Every structure is written in C-alpha cells, then in structure tokens.
Amino acid sequence: MPVSSRLDLQLYGEDASDLDLGLYDNTGVRVSSSTSLASDEQITTCVPAGTYFIRAYAWSAAENPYLLEWSREDQTCDTSCSDDSNEDDDTRPQARDAESGSYSSINQVLCAGDDRVPFDSFTGGGDWFRVHLATGDRVVVDLEFIQSAFDEDLDLHFVDEFGFDLTPCAEDDPSECSDAQGQGVDSDEHYEYLVPASDGCAAGCDYFVVVHGWNGSSNNYDIFIDVL
Secondary structure, three states, X not given: OOOOEXXXXXXXXXXXXXXXXXXXXXXXXEEEEEOOOOOOEEEEEEEOOOOEEEEEEEOOOOOOOEEEEEEEEEOOOOOOOOOOOOOOOOOOOOOEEOOOOEEEEEEEEEOHHHOOOOOOOOOOOOXXXXXEEOXXXXXXXEEEOXXXXXXXXXXEEEEOOOOOEOOOOEOOEHHHOOHHHOOOOOOOEEEEEEOOHHHOOOOOEEEEEEEEEHHHOOEEEEEEEEEO
16 A cells, blocks of 8 residues: 555455454554454554555364455554554454443543544444343443543444444534433533333343544543443
C-alpha cells in the first residue's frame, strides 16, 4: 500500500473447524488478529504504508472451505494516541468478554485510528464488549471519562447478536442520538437495556456494548457493565 490505510478483512468459514484470521507486516510481525471460537472473523485496523500479509488458519486438520474478503481506503493513522493493552477489540469477533454479573475495565484508551466515522455495527470500529443476556435481564452500562474538548466526546452503542445497532446515532444524522442511549455531548454516559421476550433470548443471546468516539474523538475511559 503506497499510503496509510484502513483495512477491512472478513473471513467466512464453515463449522468443520475453528478458523482464525491474522494480519502481518513484511517482517512477519503480527499487526492484528481475530481469534473467536467461530469461523467467521473480522479485522478492521489502520496501518502505515507498506506490504502486509493476510493469514487464514485453522485449529484442526479438518478441511474447511472459506471466503476471504478485504477492502482498503486511504486514512491517516492516529500516531499521537497510544492504545491500551486490550487491542485488538474493534469488531464483533474481536469483542472482549464481559463476565456475567459485574464487569469493569479501567484506564482504557479509544484512539481515532481504531474507530469508524460514522459508526457501523457491521464493519466495526470502536471498542467492543460482549455480554450474554437472557429474557428479563437488565444490563446497566456506565462509561466514565473527562471531556474537556470537542474531540474527546465518547458515546455508547448497543448491538444485538445479528449486528443490528439498537441505539442508532450517526454524525451525518444526529436526530436519533440521545442521552438515554448513552450519546450525550459531555463527560460520562449511561445506558440500560431490559431484554424483552420479543428478542427470542430465553436461552440467552450475545449482545455487544461499543464505545465510539464521536466524529473521530479519542479519550481515556473506564467502563462498568452490570447484569441485574
């Protein structure tokens, strides 16, 4: 790639084995990976100009057909922001597991280079957290951060197991954004969701809490996810 770019990689496999996805630079150093327990993997990341290699690999010797798709768009990577140690967690397959009951993660960092503007729940961007919920469960999310400038505004999104954003809010159409969805214009955000019977999750479903930087914002944050 002649210039710094955002790469979007998609791997779609079958159930014969667990397929994973890796991105490596020209020296063989791993730049990013997606290693969920399923065979559908996704990597979204910003990389400097250079040569890169994509690796699809399996955890067993079983034959497993797969489809690999990738795309690139010019983007300046944010080198002024230092990621936290939990990267990469920028897509649904890369989401961190938020343990049942009470989960917290402090001193986290969202960098603009990890995000996508506007937010897209299918192609990724932001910091993702997976929480398993059943009908009647209430999830309570508190995002704590200090906003002292316009480019430090963080928001929440809540995504279902199929990738649909249940809290739509976009920079090009802010009319659907609201404080109640964790999308205010100043420090700290709060969001609650009660799983209705209509979600079909009597046996449990995976939902995703996403921290998104409004219009490319970067900031440090603490997050607390409680299931009641």
